[in-house]
Amino acid sequence: MHNIGYRNYEGARLGRRYARTSLFQQSLRGAYGLGRSAKSKVLPMILFAVMCVPAAIVVAVTVFTKAKEMPVGYNEYVIIMQPVIGVFIAAMAPQAVSLDLRFRVVPLYFSRPIERSDYVGAKYAALAAAIFVFTATSALILYVGALLAKLDFGDETKGFALGLVCCLVFSVLHAGIALAVAAATPRRGFGVAAIIAVLTIPYMLVNALQAIVASQDNDPAVGWLGLASPGSLVDGLQSKFLDGKHSFPGGPPDLTGAQASAYALLTVLLIAGTYALLLRRYRKAGL
DSSP: OOOOOOOOOOOOOOOOHHHHHHHHHHHHHHHTTTTHHHHHHHHHHHHHHHHHHHHHHHHHHHHHOOSSSOOOOOHHHHHHHHHHHHHHHHHHHHHHHHHHHHHTTTHHHHHHHOOOOHHHHHHHHHHHHHHHHHHHHHHHHHHHHHHHHHOOHHHHHHHHHHHHHHHHHHHHHHHOHHHHHHHHSOOOOHHHHHHHHHHHHHHHHHHHHHHHHHHHOHHHHHHHHHSSSSSHHHHHHHHSSOOOOOTTOOOOOOOHHHHHHHHHHHHHHHHHHHHHHHHHHHSOOOO
């Protein structure tokens, strides 16, 4: 018999935990093009700069004019910059899952000591972490600027902490929605277009409808309409629970108690629902 040189592996078997951690790290690095070609780094780094530069300008204006408060709040900045964040999410979510589907490497992951829940959890956590870094960095720039401007330390620290919570909620919610859409197709281009449509079109429609309703002095309807898109959902949520100001047309009043409960409940249902959809999508190994 011809000996082709195969040998038994005698090293340490690191198990599922190591596999999950490695998949998370690889996916998080991949979101920013780290460990990949220079071409892969261009778009995420440009978007990262576009996200951070306005925050630096706000800081410069605050410091040199000796303003008494930041012209833009931590939560408000994330809501204002949603178009940039949406492009980043649309570009990175298909990178996380669509290529694995297209090149049929998902069964290879499951040939190792890793379960489908491990794969979904690692991908979900990695994209949420990537979005959180993308949004929280600008909040950190604003916070450092507030301290340089010698604004009240207690108020700014509280605002920064609530801003980080807003970034976290925004990241987890949008990561689930984007991955659920991206996992529906192995075509990266289709995934990018679909995610932009899901995140952008409802938000624009909601804003238009809210403006129409606000012009008729129907404030309760403005709040209820905010449930119809992920962006306005986070906007209303942070205004009620995270001491922020919503950007709904017509301005105040704030959400009612029933509306606030609906916002919180829908956020939880969307996060749990998109995670369940991803688990169902990867139920079959022979994708």
